[in-house]
Amino acid sequence: MPELAPPLVKLIFVVHLLSTLFMVGLIWFVQVVHYPLFAKVGPAEFLAYENAHTFLTTFVVMPPMLLEIGTAVLLAVFARPEGVSPVLAWAGLALVLVIWLSTFLLQVPQHEILGSGFAEPPHRFLVMSNWVRTLAWSARGVILGVMVWQAMDGGPR
Numbered sequence: 001m002p003e004l005a006p007p008l009v010k011l012i013f014v015v016h017l018l019s020t021l022f023m024v025g026l027i028w029f030v031q032v033v034h035y036p037l038f039a040k041v042g043p044a045e046f047l048a049y050e051n052a053h054t055f056l057t058t059f060v061v062m063p064p065m066l067l068e069i070g071t072a073v074l075l076a077v078f079a080r081p082e083g084v085s086p087v088l089a090w091a092g093l094a095l096v097l098v099i100w101l102s103t104f105l106l107q108v109p110q111h112e113i114l115g116s117g118f119a120e121p122p123h124r125f126l127v128m129s130n131w132v133r134t135l136a137w138s139a140r141g142v143i144l145g146v147m148v149w150q151a152m153d154g155g156p157r
Contacts, residue, residue: 004079012079013151016071017144019064024141026061031134035127038118046118054111065100072096081151088150092143095136102132 004012041049071079076089110126113119 006082009079009081012071012074013081013147015067016075017148019067019071020137020140020144022064023061023068024137026064027130027134027137031127031130035123035130038114038123038126039120041118043118046114047116050111050114050118054115069096069100081147083153084147084150088143088147092140092147095140095143098136099133099140102129102136106130106132 038046038050072089072093075084076086076093080086080089106129107126110122110129113122114126
């Protein structure tokens, strides 16, 4: 396994931290505000709203999600800062995979259904199933907090 220069490891770690923390904040906004408010959009406007939401959201979430998964792989495999537990890096990567699976197996199909018009069952499932991502990203935020502590403190005790 190639060893990366410490400045590159730090850059990967900081990009990972920032992309994850961005997504933690965003997912809580989506879970508490954005998804529940879908039900308040009138039936005549909902189709255009959902299609615009799906299109525009991609530009906001895809760059940090791609950065997050890429840097999570790097951190787990060969770019972990000195003192950071490999268990935390691998747990973080596992949670990223849970998030991606949830996104494409649970939330995206509901958006596809809602793309034909508002319906209560897929909306309810979207809001409820999104708790998987909300909790997984929140756990990732906590894990990264511990990883930062370890990196600053010189390692697990």
